[in-house]
Amino acid sequence: MESIATIVMLIMVSFTSVANALSVNYYDHTCPKVESIVVGAVQKATFNDKTVPAAMLRMHFHDCFIRGCDASVLLESKGKNKAEKDGPPNISLHAFHVIDNAKKAVEAVCPGVVSCADILALAARDAVTLSGGPSWDVPKGRKDGRISKAIETKQLPAPTFNISQLEQSFSQRGLSLDDLVALSGGHTLGFAHCSSFQNRIHNFSPKQNTDPSINPLFANKLQKICPFHNKVNNAGAQLDSSSTRFDNAYYKLLLKGNSIFSSDQALLTHPNTKALVSKFARSQEEFERAFVTSMIKMSSIITSDSGKEIRLNCKHVR
Numbered sequence: 001m002e003s004i005a006t007i008v009m010l011i012m013v014s015f016t017s018v019a020n021a022l023s024v025n026y027y028d029h030t031c032p033k034v035e036s037i038v039v040g041a042v043q044k045a046t047f048n049d050k051t052v053p054a055a056m057l058r059m060h061f062h063d064c065f066i067r068g069c070d071a072s073v074l075l076e077s078k079g080k081n082k083a084e085k086d087g088p089p090n091i092s093l094h095a096f097h098v099i100d101n102a103k104k105a106v107e108a109v110c111p112g113v114v115s116c117a118d119i120l121a122l123a124a125r126d127a128v129t130l131s132g133g134p135s136w137d138v139p140k141g142r143k144d145g146r147i148s149k150a151i152e153t154k155q156l157p158a159p160t161f162n163i164s165q166l167e168q169s170f171s172q173r174g175l176s177l178d179d180l181v182a183l184s185g186g187h188t189l190g191f192a193h194c195s196s197f198q199n200r201i202h203n204f205s206p207k208q209n210t211d212p213s214i215n216p217l218f219a220n221k222l223q224k225i226c227p228f229h230n231k232v233n234n235a236g237a238q239l240d241s242s243s244t245r246f247d248n249a250y251y252k253l254l255l256k257g258n259s260i261f262s263s264d265q266a267l268l269t270h271p272n273t274k275a276l277v278s279k280f281a282r283s284q285e286e287f288e289r290a291f292v293t294s295m296i297k298m299s300s301i302i303t304s305d306s307g308k309e310i311r312l313n314c315k316h317v318r
């Protein structure tokens with residue numbers, strides 16, 4: 001009996017994965033130009049605004065961590081429903097126009113065929129490549145969702161998380177500690193506002209104002225940029241010393257206590273993750289290889305809550 005149940009289970013599992021299977025060749029016949037159109041849109045936008053690649057990468061991460069990669073992050077609030085993009089950690093989400101422009105250009109040649117979720121996954125890959133990072137084939141065939149709720153942004157990992165909280169957040173999405181270390185390397189690009197790291201530089205604990213794991217010189221620099229606790233403004237710091245170049249500087253800085261978030265620093269508090277940080281600090285090639293593998297995993301997260309349609313405009317359900 002038990003073995004029959006197991007076989008039935010196995011069949012069911014393989015069915016769901018077949019139904020959800022993404023493929024690199026997905027649009028070969030229906031929209032062969034999609035990849036070149038998206039890369040063109042990201043390239044053009046980056047030429048005018050160097051912060052675009054970081055925005056694309058974070059937007060895709062945010063999308064995949066809530067309801068799977070289904071473009072829920074792109075929907076606008078409507079009526080009483082406040083969408084993800086108007087939820088609390090939305091402060092760093094920007095450059096939505098890049099996806100909208102890419103979608104318009106794609107609709108002009110193959111209407112109603114390519115999902116917004118796929119366009120975002122391609123844009124994230126292109127952002128990395130255009131910043132001097134690796135390239136890879138993006139599996140495609142995601143569908144767009146109809147639900148986006150601001151309150152669900154609470155499901156994103158917080159920058160104050162420790163290693164066990166990070167591990168849990170990632171494992172709930174089928175991602176391992178190895179994926180956590182490789183994907184945290186996304187912090188080689190972009191910017192953080194003071195509000196995202198103030199816990200480390202003001203009132204850190206009853207006894208210490210500053211997080212003792214931060215390099216004191218670096219803490220001092222951050223305190224100068226962000227002199228006040230809980231003051232909302234646009235000030236902040238680059239996530240690494242070469243914030244428009246996709247490189248392994250993030251890991252080198254992390255080992256010196258020069259990382260921005262508690263969640264970055266936390267990677268040094270577990271022997272396995274610490275060993276990986278050291279490995280990626282030593283070898284850009286090892287980092288890139290691991291990053292590509294983990295990105296493909298993250299960007300293939302599809303849940304039963306994920307979408308079923310192809311939107312015509314990424315801001316609105318069909």
Ligand code: HEM
Nearest residue numbers: 054055058061092157158159183186190191192193196263
């Ligand atoms: C491990 C858990 C993670 C936490 C806690 C986290 C947290 C954050 C926070 C708080 C910010 C700054 C928001 C702001 O102040 O504007 C940020 C920025 C960023 N994150 Fe992460 N993140 C995580 C994982 C990732 C992953 C997996 C990626 C992509 C692979 C990523 C890519 C980025 C990028 C590119 C930025 C810069 C955005 C910009 O400049 O527009 N992060 N992250």
Ligand SMILES: *[C@@H]1O[C@H](CO)[C@@H](O)[C@H](O)[C@H]1NC(C)=O
Nearest residue numbers: 085086087090091092093094
């Ligand atoms: C973030 O949310 C605030 C408040 O809900 C909203 O005014 C703002 O436009 C949002 N930012 C982005 C980039 O969508």
Ligand SMILES: *[C@@H]1O[C@H](CO)[C@@H](O)[C@H](O)[C@H]1NC(C)=O
Nearest residue numbers: 160161162163164165166269
């Ligand atoms: C992480 O934080 C949680 C919640 O505050 C706590 O229960 C847990 O013990 C912490 N884990 C580590 C490794 O510090």
